[in-house]
Amino acid sequence: MELKRVSRETRYRGKIIDLLVDQVEYPSGNRTVREVAHHPGGAVVVPILDDGRVVLVYQLRYPLERHILELPAGKLFPGEDPALCAGRELEEETGWIADSLEKLCSFYTSPGFCDEELHIYLGRGLRLSPEGHKREEGEFTMTVRLLPVAEALEMVNQGLIKDGKTIIGLLLARDRIR
């Protein structure tokens, strides 16, 4: 890197992120601070039922103080294969199991301060687990919504779906399934 790290301090170790604060030096010799929210990364599924509906979850997002509509998703365990994570989170959050998971893309959510990378999969061949969902207490506000893909895409265009990974997943799935 053209930016030299002079020091690194871990200011917080959390459930979702760790916060690292670095002193860095420009080529000029000037110094400044860079904040890095270290995130384990995650996986996302665009689960498309045989009838063409997409499986979404509606849940409280605490930082926003509101409920939003999103694709099923969750954080990677250390070293976890993102495709396994995608299938696991889909089943845990919605009770649906995907026979096939096809990679759509990987992307960075907010690279100015955070290293989070998300991996999005198209999930098809869906069947309901006999055991149902396995939500944690932290997901107690979550409910499942089944919407025709065209309707979900219309909600993107109308600004009613506002989650980044969900917008990317739906737009890329549209190109793949039509």
Place this chain on the structure above:
Amino acid sequence: MELKRVSRETRYRGKIIDLLVDQVEYPSGNRTVREVAHHPGGAVVVPILDDGRVVLVYQLRYPLERHILELPAGKLFPGEDPALCAGRELEEETGWIADSLEKLCSFYTSPGFCDEELHIYLGRGLRLSPEGHKREEGEFTMTVRLLPVAEALEMVNQGLIKDGKTIIGLLLARDRIR
């Protein structure tokens, strides 16, 4: 909210984010911790030249320890109109000025831990500022890249453009300009 905030502690005040750590209580009475990275939000431009090329920037993203290709973008000043921010950042980062900025969407980058909201605009009627760009020292690695929109979209499909806001902006612009 169904989740009751018991306490809030500001653990860090930074250049890009502040980190708030809350104690919260579920309806069951169980308590847990929620991390909130408070971000001022930002604005993004999809700048389309009259010849059909899009203006991108290539820059070091310190948290990723790599350079990536992105749409011009930047943080909102407190109370700033996102459209003004979009035009300001476009000119500062690239030296291009847009005669028209048309809203494409607003979205949340990572709502599980962060309240960052980005506002994306389609920029057209572009002309070069006689003064050129006005990059800050923190942007010293930034260079401008002009690419046909179709080529940028192909880079999204090939996984060569990996920035979330850039993927969303290019996919939504494609629908608007064709």
